[in-house]
Amino acid sequence: MTDSQPTPERIMQLINGYWTTAIVGAAAKHSLFTHLDAGADTAGRLAERADISERGTQTLLDGLVSLGLVELRDGGYRNTPEASAFLVEGRPAGLTSFATLKLPQMCVMADLPDVVEAGGPVTDPAVEVADNPHWAEVVPAIAAQSVPVAKIAAETLRLAEAGDVSILDVGGGSGIYSAIWLGLNPTARATQLDWGPVNTIARRLVAEHGVADRFSCVDGDFHTTDFGTDTYDVAVYSHIAHQEGPEDNIELFSKLRSALKPGGTLVVCDYVVENDRSGPPFPLIFATEMLMKSKQGSTWRRADYRSWLTKAGFDDVSFQSTPAPATLIFAR
Numbered sequence: 001m002t003d004s005q006p007t008p009e010r011i012m013q014l015i016n017g018y019w020t021t022a023i024v025g026a027a028a029k030h031s032l033f034t035h036l037d038a039g040a041d042t043a044g045r046l047a048e049r050a051d052i053s054e055r056g057t058q059t060l061l062d063g064l065v066s067l068g069l070v071e072l073r074d075g076g077y078r079n080t081p082e083a084s085a086f087l088v089e090g091r092p093a094g095l096t097s098f099a100t101l102k103l104p105q106m107c108v109m110a111d112l113p114d115v116v117e118a119g120g121p122v123t124d125p126a127v128e129v130a131d132n133p134h135w136a137e138v139v140p141a142i143a144a145q146s147v148p149v150a151k152i153a154a155e156t157l158r159l160a161e162a163g164d165v166s167i168l169d170v171g172g173g174s175g176i177y178s179a180i181w182l183g184l185n186p187t188a189r190a191t192q193l194d195w196g197p198v199n200t201i202a203r204r205l206v207a208e209h210g211v212a213d214r215f216s217c218v219d220g221d222f223h224t225t226d227f228g229t230d231t232y233d234v235a236v237y238s239h240i241a242h243q244e245g246p247e248d249n250i251e252l253f254s255k256l257r258s259a260l261k262p263g264g265t266l267v268v269c270d271y272v273v274e275n276d277r278s279g280p281p282f283p284l285i286f287a288t289e290m291l292m293k294s295k296q297g298s299t300w301r302r303a304d305y306r307s308w309l310t311k312a313g314f315d316d317v318s319f320q321s322t323p324a325p326a327t328l329i330f331a332r
C-alpha cells in the first residue's frame with residue numbers, strides 16, 4: 001500500500017453523517033453549549049444542570065469532542081470558539097434552534113431515493129401548500145443567518161443615509177430584514193408579504209427591535225397578490241428563488257420590477273451556484289433540500305439570475321459574495 005491509496009475513512013464518516021445531525025441537535029436541545037459556557041465543565045455538572053442522565057451527557061461530550069465542537073483541557077470540558085459563537089443560546093448569530101429543527105429531518109431524508117426516482121416530493125410537500133405550519137417552525141430558526149447578510153446589503157445600498165424610503169419584503173419570514181433595516185434608518189417604512197401566521201411571528205420580532213410603528217404586513221400568496229406599481233424604493237426576495245421554478249421566478253421578478261419606483265433596487269439573496277455547477281459546496285448540496293420539498297425549486301446559477309432579471313426588465317445586475325453561504329444580487 002502506498003500513501004496515495006484511498007482509505008475508507010472519509011466515506012465511513014459520510015455514510016454515518018446522521019450521527020453529526022443527531023449529536024449536535026441533541027446537545028443543542030439540552031442546552032449543553034449554554035451550560036458549558038456558564039462554567040459547567042464535567043459530565044456530572046452538565047447532567048445536573050441539564051437534568052439529563054450522566055451516561056447520556058458523557059456520550060454526547062465524547063461525540064462533541066470528536067466533532068471538534070468541545071475540547072477537553074486538564075480534565076474539564078469547554079466550548080471551542082466556534083461552538084461558543086454559534087451554539088450558545090441568545091447569541092445574535094445563534095444556530096441552536098436551527099440544529100434542533102433538523103433532528104426530525106433525518107427521518108424525512110430516508111425518502112430521498114424515492115424522491116430522486118420521482119423527480120420531486122413524494123410525501124409532506126412543504127413549498128406549494130398554502131399556510132403550511134412548516135414555515136412557522138422554520139423562519140424563527142433561520143432568522144439569525146440573515147442578520148449579517150441584511151447588514152451587508154444595507155451597507156451596499158447606503159440604506160442608513162437613504163432617508164424616507166419604502167421597502168417591500170416578499171416572503172419576509174421572521175421579518176429580520178425589516179427589523180434590521182428600520183433600525184438603521186429611522187424614517188424608512190417596510191411592508192412584508194407572507195402567509196398570515198408567519199406575519200404574526202414577524203410583527204413580534206420587529207416589535208422586539210422597537211420599530212413596529214413603521215412596519216406593516218400583507219397576508220397572502222405572493223404568486224397571486226398584487227405588489228402595486230411604482231411604490232417601493234427597495235424590494236427584498238431572500239431565500240425565495242430556490243423554492244420556485246424558472247417561470248415563476250421570472251414572473252415574480254417582473255412583478256417586483258413594476259412595484260419598484262424607477263431607479264429602485266431589488267435585493268435577491270440566495271445560495272447561488274457557478275455557471276458550470278462546479279461549486280460552491282453549500283449551494284450545490286442545498287439543491288437536495290429543494291428536490292425533497294418543492295416541485296420546481298433548486299439552487300440556481302448566476303447565469304439563470306442574470307437572464308431572468310434581464311427578462312423581467314432589470315438592466316443592471318450585480319453579485320456580491322457574503323461570508324455566509326448566501327450571495328447577494330442587486331438588480332436595478
Ligand SMILES: C[S@@+](CC[C@H](N)C(=O)[O-])C[C@H]1O[C@@H](n2cnc3c(N)ncnc32)[C@H](O)[C@@H]1O
Nearest residue numbers: 135146171172173194195198220221222238239
Ligand atoms: C426560506 S423562508 C425565507 C424567509 C426570509 N425571506 C429570510 O430570508 O429569512 C421562505 C418564506 O417565504 C414564505 N412563503 C413561501 N411561499 C410563499 C407564498 N407562496 N406566498 C407567500 N409567502 C410564501 C414562507 O412563509 C417563508 O416565510
